[in-house]
Amino acid sequence: MTTRDPRWTDEDRDWMLALAVYRSWLCPKCGGLLEECTSHADTGPTFQVSKIRCRRTDALITEQEANTLPNPEALLWAWAAQARM
Template identity: 45%
Template sequence: MTVREPEWTEQDRAEILALGLYRSQMCPLHGGPLEECTSHEETGAQFEASRSTCRAQLALIEAQRAADDGKKPSPYAGARLWTLRKRG
């Protein structure tokens, strides 16, 4: 019988469980604590939205639109692999 080292240590398992628990308490929409954004509107946390633009994602969207040459996106567009790299 061969005894192998387990791939995951007890510490790894504890950490992944803790990460899962942490993530389950975060809002999938805004990324903050669910407890805050689902609290009562009058007694809970207040929020203020602001807007900025991810220029990296903007460059990607522009490249994707240019690839379609102003036409309706190809039904295969979802299979395209795009690479985004920082210049300079």
């Protein structure tokens, strides 16, 4: 008879349980704590929103929109960073 060590130790399982509990406290929309970002619309806090642009994604979308090759769904896109000079 062969005896094997379990893939997950008791400590591993405890950590995964703790992670699951922590994630259950997070808002699925913004990733913030549910108790901070959800409340009644009239009595809750207000938030200031700011935005920045992911230039990598912007470049990808620009290239995809300019694509004229046949079967565009078959194309694989890759990132190529260029150094600034």
